[in-house]
Amino acid sequence: MKFSWQEDWNALFDEQIKLIKEDIYRARVQGRMVIYLSCPISSRGGGYSGTNVEITEFTRMRLLSEWGTGFWILNPAMYQMESKAGTGLMFRHARNLWKNDKDENGKVLGEKGAEEKLKRLLKISEPSGGDYMRMWTKVLVEDGAQNLGYYFDGFYFLGPTDVKAYFLNSDAGDLTSSVNNYFARKYAADAEFRDYYTQSGIQWGAYSKQHPRPDDEQKKVEEWEQKRKDFFRFYALKAGMNYSLGGHDEWNIWVLLNGLRIEKKYGIGDLIPGFFEARQITPGDLSDKTMAGYETK
Numbered sequence: 234m235k236f237s238w239q240e241d242w243n244a245l246f247d248e249q250i251k252l253i254k255e256d257i258y259r260a261r262v263q264g265r266m267v268i269y270l271s272c273p274i275s276s277r278g279g280g281y282s283g284t285n286v287e288i289t290e291f292t293r294m295r296l297l298s299e300w301g302t303g304f305w306i307l308n309p310a311m312y313q314m315e316s317k318a319g320t321g322l323m324f325r326h327a328r329n330l331w332k333n334d335k336d337e338n339g340k341v342l343g344e345k346g347a348e349e350k351l352k353r354l355l356k357i358s359e360p361s362g363g364d365y366m367r368m369w370t371k372v373l374v375e376d377g378a379q380n381l382g383y384y385f386d387g388f389y390f391l392g393p394t395d396v397k398a399y400f401l402n403s404d405a406g407d408l409t410s411s412v413n414n415y416f417a418r419k420y421a422a423d424a425e426f427r428d429y430y431t432q433s434g435i436q437w438g439a440y441s442k443q444h445p446r447p448d449d450e451q452k453k454v455e456e457w458e459q460k461r462k463d464f465f466r467f468y469a470l471k472a473g474m475n476y477s478l479g480g481h482d483e484w485n486i487w488v489l490l491n492g493l494r495i496e497k498k499y500g501i502g503d504l505i506p507g508f509f510e511a512r513q514i515t516p517g518d519l520s521d522k523t524m525a526g527y528e529t530k
Contacts, residue, residue, distance in 0.1 A: 242360050245351075246368045248326035253312055253372050257384050260305035267384060268296075268306045269373060271484070272391040273477035274313050275362065276429075279463030280472060283426060284419070286310040288399045288472070292391055295398065306389070309369065314360055327351035366482050366527040373486050381497075382490040382505060390484065392510040396472040412468050416461070430464070432457035474509075478526030485522045492520060 260267050272289040276282045289310040296306055313319040331347035342350065376383040397408060404411035419426045432453045445451075467476075474480030491504045507514040 242354075242358075242364055244330055245323060245326050246360075246364060248330060249312060249322060250368055250371050252322065252326075253307070254384075257305075257307065257372075261384070263305070264303075265305040266303055266386040268304055268387045268389050269385050269483070270296075270306050270308050270389050270391060271474050271477075271480050272308070272310060273472065273474060273480060274310050274316075275477075277478070278471060278476050279460075279467035280476075281426065281429065281464065282316075283423070284415075284468070285472075286313075286316045288396055289391065291399045291402070292395045295395075296389065309365075313365060324348055324351060362478055363527040366479055369479070369483065370486060373483070374490065379497075381493055382486075385505060387505060388483070388487045388507040390474045390480065390507065390509045390514075392473040392475070393471070394510045396468060400468065408469055409465075412465050416464060430457075430460060432460075481523050481526035482528050485525065485528065488520060488522050 274285050289308050293306045293308045310316050328344045328347045332344050334342050374380050400411040404414050494503050
């Protein structure tokens with residue numbers, strides 16, 4: 234599989250890869266089974282990245298409560314720039330990499346200067362999904378020997394049942410009321426969420442049948458309503474790795490790794506187990522690739 238990425242981010246992502254592998258190594262030293270949680274993170278398709286991060290962490294904790302302390306689950310959302318944790322890690326890498334660099338006047342940047350350099354880089358070109366897939370491909374495949382993913386004992390692909398469990402866990406109603414109640418709570422309490430779903434230039438309650446809204450404002454109202462409907466549609470019907478470009482690539486990586494293990498005659502007992510909808514994936518799907526996500530031909 235080949236991936237394109239923004240060259241200026243290579244050093245930062247390589248530091249991130251090193252940190253993730255250290256976390257995996259600690260779990261393996263403790264004798265735990267290491268599971269990769271494939272999940273959507275971006276706001277593509279009507280979702281919201283912050284909500285996706287919440288769902289993935291809820292799913293990780295739910296699985297650990299069911300599976301017990303013999304497992305360690307890698308949640309990619311905790312290492313992505315879309316999450317607060319991932320953003321903090323990227324600034325940490327910038328300080329380590331660039332604090333001793335010098336500016337155009339020959340002055341050492343220091344930690345603060347390194348952070349400013351990262352902020353400028355973010356303004357010029359933020360990391361994209363392809364950048365992250367390069368990172369996760371190296372994490373998933375490289376194992377220091379055969380490069381057949383031997384750091385991982387299993388893949389868990391997040392599905393709509395996992396998403397449904399998250400919304401129903403915090404609300405006593407059905408899925409419709411749970412998603413709608415979540416949206417209302419989030420809109421009232423989370424400034425970033427409110428900003429994302431606020432349409433400026435709308436005066437609520439200022440018009441009537443006798444005094445209708447101007448056409449331009451009515452269009453904004455319709456756009457706001459559509460965005461709200463897209464949120465509900467995504468989390469009620471779509472949410473899960475089926476609607477994640479990265480999730481499709483991670484599925485194909487899993488299939489590819491298993492195919493290579495069979496090709497090298499390691500035997501069926503050496504296949505990496507995969508789970509979807511809390512069930513082990515059926516034998517027929519072990520060798521079936523899905524449509525590509527960020528993969529380039």
